[in-house]
Amino acid sequence: MTCVAQRIAALSVSLITSVHPVLAEARSAGSAVRQVLAEFHETYRFPGATVAYATEDGTVEAFAIGYADVEAGIPMTPESRMLAASIGKTVWGALVLSLEADGILARSDLVSDYLGDRPWYARVPNAAEITIEQLVNHTSGLPDHVHMEGVADELIELGEGEFDPVDLITFILDEPPLFQAGSGWDYSDTGYVLLGLAIEAATGEDVFDLARDRFLTPLRLRSTDPSLEPRIDGLAVGYTDEGNLFGLRPRTMDRNGHLAWNPVVEWTGGGFVSTSSDLAVWGRDLFSGRAMDRPYIDDLLDGVPVHPDMPDVLYGSGVAVYQTGPFGPVYGHGGWIPGYVSSLRHYADHGLTIAFQINTDLGVVDDSTDLVPALEAALAEAILGAPD
Incomplete structure (x- = not known):
């Protein structure tokens, strides 16, 4: 077993948590999220992950598990940043x-x-x-x-x-x-x-x-920045498949904190580094109408069908729109980039936004794992309860 695999296999399922503010209901939901995250970490053996949820009453709760740097033994924390890719x-x-x-x-x-x-x-x-x-x-x-x-x-x-x-x-x-x-x-x-x-x-x-002046600064997304250079403060190490399309080494960052490639080449295909907390707050504010001082939700969600076989799935102004589901309509986006996957989901009928980031893309690109959709579903159920 490699050193990386040994660290992952031996990792305690204890979670690091950051909360603000904490309500009684949030504590209950938080416990359920901790359990889901621990179970998924044990089952899927990813290096590390962060999860956050935000509600319309201002509650934001964040969690982390595993390692931000497996080889150095640096734990993942709610403040660990990852490339958000196409969520941009x-x-x-x-x-x-x-x-x-x-x-x-x-x-x-x-x-x-x-x-x-x-x-x-x-x-x-x-x-x-x-x-x-x-x-x-x-x-x-x-x-x-x-x-x-x-x-x-x-x-x-x-x-x-x-x-x-x-x-x-x-x-x-x-x-x-x-x-x-x-x-x-x-x-x-x-x-x-x-x-x-x-x-x-x-x-x-x-x-x-323009993005910083109109959104990042006014909405106080302090952990979100453009990803335009190979060294990014607070970035968790990303791990990818040895046979990846880009010919990168499985560990995509060197010991000095420099990525082995420059994420500037994504540019406006995505373009940001963030935390799950910031992503959850962004999603909450965007989909609740708070991101601008004028009405825009109808235009944001005015989408076109993505496939004839999926008439209920639309793509609007940079957002995926799932019109039906076990918890009602869901809006958001996913993100993949070598070494990282991210998810942003807003459950409109419940005023709930959930985001997570994982510092590996192993099995995600070739769909050999159901990690992302399975975690999305499990987190929603953990917070909202079983759907009717």
């Missing part, structure tokens, strides 16, 4: 609505209105037809560069020098569109990179500065 799309979708409310852009605008003068733009699939909204809800017909053959290795190399997000767009130039813009649905990180470029062109500002 909830920020960018909200930013579009915020800018639209200020009259800076409109979702119906053609992307060519902002990027059409760039020498490369005409080579983008569906270049003349794509709208801002189609980038936001993944109906642009753009391929997803992340999963194109041979791109993974090149992404790692892109982060080693001076980074230009346009370099990410070059992977899809002259490629055929997946479908006519607006006529289908297919998830595309490339579309969100193009969205980031369009936002910067429309505003003349850095897109991450």
Whole structure:
């Protein structure tokens, strides 16, 4: 057994907890969450995890288990940060609505209105037809560069020098569109990179500065920052599969705290490091209408079907919308990036938001484990009780 495996196998199931404020009902829910987290840790043997939930009355409770650094024996704490990956799309979708409310852009605008003068733009699939909204809800017909053959290795190399997000767009130039813009649905990180470029062109500002000024700072998300460099304070070590697409070592961070790759290459495909507590607060505020000083929920949740076989699952302005479920409608997003998985779920009928982060993606990318959906379901039941 390897040193890493020995540490994980021998790890006590005791949990570190951070609470503010604590109510009688929160204590009861907290005990149930501790038990779920301990059981999942014992069953799935992930290195470490954090979980947090937030309610509309202001309760925020956070938990941690396992190791933030297995080899060094550093425990995971509620303050441990991890890469949130595509949960960042909830920020960018909200930013579009915020800018639209200020009259800076409109979702119906053609992307060519902002990027059409760039020498490369005409080579983008569906270049003349794509709208801002189609980038936001993944109906642009753009391929997803992340999963194109041979791109993974090149992404790692892109982060080693001076980074230009346009370099990410070059992977899809002259490629055929997946479908006519607006006529289908297919998830595309490339579309969100193009969205980031369009936002910067429309505003003349850095897109991450806009996110910080409009959301992160006003909502006091103090543990959330752009993930734009390989060294990030407070980042838990991420562990990945030895045969991962990116050719990374299983431990994705060196002994000096530097990632073996630069997460800047994700850019506005996600783009943030966070804690489960901050993610839960963000989800609570976003989906309860508190993230902006004007009505926006209807626009946020105005989604398109993701697949004919799943008519109840929609994708709105950077958010997944599950219209039906055992606890009623659920809104949120998941996140995967080498070494980390994250989940954000808001249970609308109950005013409850749950987030978790795990510092490994083993088995998640190839769907060989049900860890993420199983933990989502177990946490919801632990807090809300068995569904009717």
